Structure formats: C-alpha cells, structure tokens
Amino acid sequence: MSALLPITLSGGAVQRRGKRLIGPIDLTIDGSGVTAVIGPNGAGKSTLLKALHGLERLSEGTITWNCGRAEALFRQAFVFQTPVMLRRSVLENLAFPLRLNRRPRAEARALAAEWCARIGLAGMEARAAMVLSGGEKQKLALARALITAPELLFLDEPSASLDGRATREIEALLTLATQGGTRIVMATHDMGQARRLAREVVFLRGGEVHEIAPASRFFDAPETEAARAFLAGDIVD
Numbered sequence: 015m016s017a018l019l020p021i022t023l024s025g026g027a028v029q030r031r032g033k034r035l036i037g038p039i040d041l042t043i044d045g046s047g048v049t050a051v052i053g054p055n056g057a058g059k060s061t062l063l064k065a066l067h068g069l070e071r072l073s074e075g076t077i078t079w080n081c082g083r084a085e086a087l088f089r090q091a092f093v094f095q096t097p098v099m100l101r102r103s104v105l106e107n108l109a110f111p112l113r114l115n116r117r118p119r120a121e122a123r124a125l126a127a128e129w130c131a132r133i134g135l136a137g138m139e140a141r142a143a144m145v146l147s148g149g150e151k152q153k154l155a156l157a158r159a160l161i162t163a164p165e166l167l168f169l170d171e172p173s174a175s176l177d178g179r180a181t182r183e184i185e186a187l188l189t190l191a192t193q194g195g196t197r198i199v200m201a202t203h204d205m206g207q208a209r210r211l212a213r214e215v216v217f218l219r220g221g222e223v224h225e226i227a228p229a230s231r232f233f234d235a236p237e238t239e240a241a242r243a244f245l246a247g248d249i250v251d
C-alpha cells in the first residue's frame with residue numbers, strides 16, 4: 015500500500031517564456047509496474063516527468079499526491095538522462111542519500127557496499143565516480159536512486175547511448191525495483207525497451223496526451239493514426 019500514490023495531474027500545463035511546453039494534461043499514476051512515456055522529439059516527455067515529480071512549476075492546473083508535497087518528494091527519486099555524479103568516491107555516492115536520511119554512517123556504508131556489488135562495481139568502491147564509464151555512471155545514478163527504496167522513480171531515457179550490455183543491466187535493475195514495489199515512470203525513445211518493461215504507455219504529442227493504454231494493447235493495436243505512424247517509424251510531429 016503506497017502512501018504516495020495515486021499522483022494526479024489535473025489540467026496541468028507548463029509554460030516557459032510565454033510558450034506552452036505541455037498541457038493541459040490530465041493523468042493519474044497509480045498501481046504498480048512501469049509507465050513508458052513515449053512520443054516524438056520535443057513532445058514534452060521530460061517536462062511531463064518533471065511536472066509529475068513536483069519540481070516543475072505548473073502554469074495551470076494542479077498536482078496532488080496521496081500524502082503532502084514534502085513527504086511526496088521524500089518518497090520519490092529522479093534519474094536524469096545524463097547521470098549527475100558527486101565529486102566523491104563510488105561508495106560515497108551510494109551512501110549519500112542514506113546519510114541525508116540520517117542513517118548511521120556504518121549502516122549507510124554497508125548498504126552502499128552491497129549495492130556496489132549488485133551493480134557490478136565491487137572492488138571499485140574507492141574510485142572517483144567522475145572517472146567511471148557512461149554505463150557505470152548510469153548504473154551508479156540508478157543505484158543511488160534505488161538505495162532508499164523510493165515508492166516512485168522517474169527516469170529520463172535511462173539507457174540512451176548505452177551499449178546492449180549496459181542497457182540489459184539497467185533493465186534488470188529496473189525489473190528488480192518494480193518487483194520490490196517501486197513504481198516507475200520512464201521516458202524512452204527505445205520502443206524495444208518500452209515493450210520489454212512497460213505495463214502502461216502514455217503517448218505524448220505536441221505537449222498533450224494523445225493516447226494512453228495498457229502496453230500490450232498500445233503496441234498491438236494503437237487507436238490513433240499518429241500512434242500507428244509513430245510505431246511504424248514515420249516522422250510524426
């Protein structure tokens with residue numbers, strides 16, 4: 015039973031310098047598993063994720079959580095497309111969110127070491143996070159988000175520009191996280207990835223939700239012409 019979900023965006027819109035980037039959007043995130051947010055470049059996927067995360071100021075509409083906003087922010091995590099590393103060791107990067115949550119130092123370091131092994135970085139605990147490869151950094155960023163067992167995780171293009179092996183490792187971590195009860199909302203350009211992981215698909219076009227459906231139905235029988243064209247690889251804007 016989640017304290018955080020459902021999250022409901024009602025008539026939500028985001029505007030920058032007089033231009034509407036997304037909205038109005040009505041969307042509820044509830045239940046379990048992965049929601050894939052897909053759509054053409056510039057459709058507003060990243061902006062929608064940030065709005066649902068509660069950190070993007072809405073120009074119109076409201077967002078509500080099952081708990082208060084401060085508690086909601088505490089119960090969720092966001093992993094950006096370009097992983098942000100602290101200028102610290104691998105182990106310290108992993109221990110950092112636990113220390114923020116006031117977990118005792120020894121306990122935080124022990125759990126961080128466990129996660130280090132889980133993401134295939136055993137033996138690299140003392141290495142500076144900044145010198146890791148792109149795939150290693152992405153795994154570290156994901157592990158640092160998952161180490162606090164968030165109820166909800168937002169991912170913006172979790173494996174863009176990663177090779178097959180790193181992508182497989184990231185997806186395995188995501189599957190384990192959902193099995194552990196973490197709800198995931200993920201923007202992706204990779205339709206194979208959306209098919210592999212998603213329970214639900216939100217297809218964005220021009221800043222609005224054009225189609226929303228269970229993933230199997232969306233991929234087998236999209237209802238709109240634009241979704242059919244997008245899945246066929248046509249240029250859609």
Ligand SMILES: Nc1ncnc2c1ncn2[C@@H]1O[C@H](COP(=O)(O)OP(=O)(O)OP(=O)(O)O)[C@@H](O)[C@H]1O
Nearest residue numbers: 030031035053054055056057058059060061062201
């Ligand atoms: N800081 C900003 N200021 C002005 N316009 C912005 C800003 N950030 C994004 N945009 C514009 O907002 C729209 C939505 O951008 P967003 O990055 O959310 O789309 P996206 O679907 O994630 O794109 P992509 O698939 O290319 O990552 C685009 O037209 C983009 O050019």
